[in-house]
Amino acid sequence: MKKDDEFMPKILAFLCNWCSYAGADLAGTSRIKYPPSIMAVRVMCSSRVDPILVIEAYLSGFDGVLVAGCHPGDCHYQKGNYYTRRRFVMLKKIAEDLGLESGRFRLSWISASEGQKFAKVSTEFTEKIKDIGENSAKSKIFL
């Protein structure tokens, strides 16, 4: 297979304004290499991410969805990420029970100083999605 034909997943990443987005910025300014699969959406807090946004992204064909926020205890709004965590646990459970690939959803804590971690999470997650393969919802007509 030629290199161009290799499957490059599309991953939607919801990054919180105060930590993870700044972390992604740092990865950029520090010129740390990470795969071009990540498409970032900046949200003010990870708890802004209603689980149905993740579902919508999945059904519209994104191969993976990443939600990233501040480490527990470090939330800019004190406790937003604790709510995110509960919602995410619920979302994963629902996906598992419906027989969907819950591995396509990932929650990570990335602080503003962790450019390295952002690159690591992106690389790891992209590799994992490559293993799972393309999202089958992409080509389904009867959604």
Next chain:
Amino acid sequence: MTKALKINKNTEQGVIELLKYLLENNKVKGVFTLKKINKNGDIAYSIITDPNELKDAVPFYPLMPANAGKLLSRFTLKGSTKKPVIAVIKPCELRSFVELIKREQGSLENLFIISSTCGGVYPVKMSVNGALEKNLSEYWDTLKKGGISSDLRSACKGCEEFIPYNADMTVDLIGKNDVDKQCIIFFNTKKGVELIKDMKGEFLEKELDNKKLDKVREKRHIEKKNLFNELETKMNGMDGLIEIFGKCIGCHGCSKVCPICYCKLCGFESSDFEYKPSNYETDFRKRGGIRVPPRTLFYHLGRLDHISISCVACGSCEDVCPVDIPISVIFKKIGESVQKLFDYIPGKNIEEDIPLITFKEEEFAEVEQ
């Protein structure tokens, strides 16, 4: 031991007698109950203020024309009533009302609740023009034996939460041999006891027969497992979901009748949810076509995300579905597994927060990767 009132009459008549006493003696101003509304035998929830009207009341008719939790929420949404009202509702209706109160969509103030151990209800479709009358004798016979009537709502057949939480009064129905001869009403709360303190009658100290009810629960548990197993064979991944929800006509009836789906402005009905020509074109290009109306699966999965945490499995959604999607079983199954994560039973404890608006600092650390 709980204070109980014994009336030597058919249980339904006994409860009506109690209601009549409360109305006549000005203890309450209104009675919220199921009532026959015409000669055909059609049933609807009504608020009765005239004691004579109680002759048409059928408080334990096996039917849920609308989820009373939702109705009571609309009744108390803009403030509680000044005059006390007593409501006879089913355990799951009470649980959904409590969930709505937690969402500030109603109030228990000046409201008394009578509930019962519940034998389940028939689908609304079966009751049109009094067609349900012929099933009633079988229903009561099965109820006496603590069995499960055939033709009940599937959510009811597999319901294990048939003993009411938070009710002021509980009426003993399931597995009671002499349900047509003797009526037992338990007074669980101070409020309830206060209400009948001047009443003359035969009062006892008694408890619900838990052994008997455990047996009923076992039967329901088996029925539930069967329903879930049947669902699991169909619900396997994306293809299974498309198979199940593919026939959805997008009427959104399930969310209209759902007691937990209380938002007045629903995102799925807003103009944001409408597909624009550009959306269609994108789908033509990417998928090679699109189902119309589009995004029905998104609607159902979105609703699962929003309400499964508080789903009381009343079964109203499946009742109104014109294309018979087994929605209530899906919601019951997913709901139970989500609620288990947080050790939460919706409507059980009115003081307890909904799990998604609270948290513990040390929990679920494994979900972060």
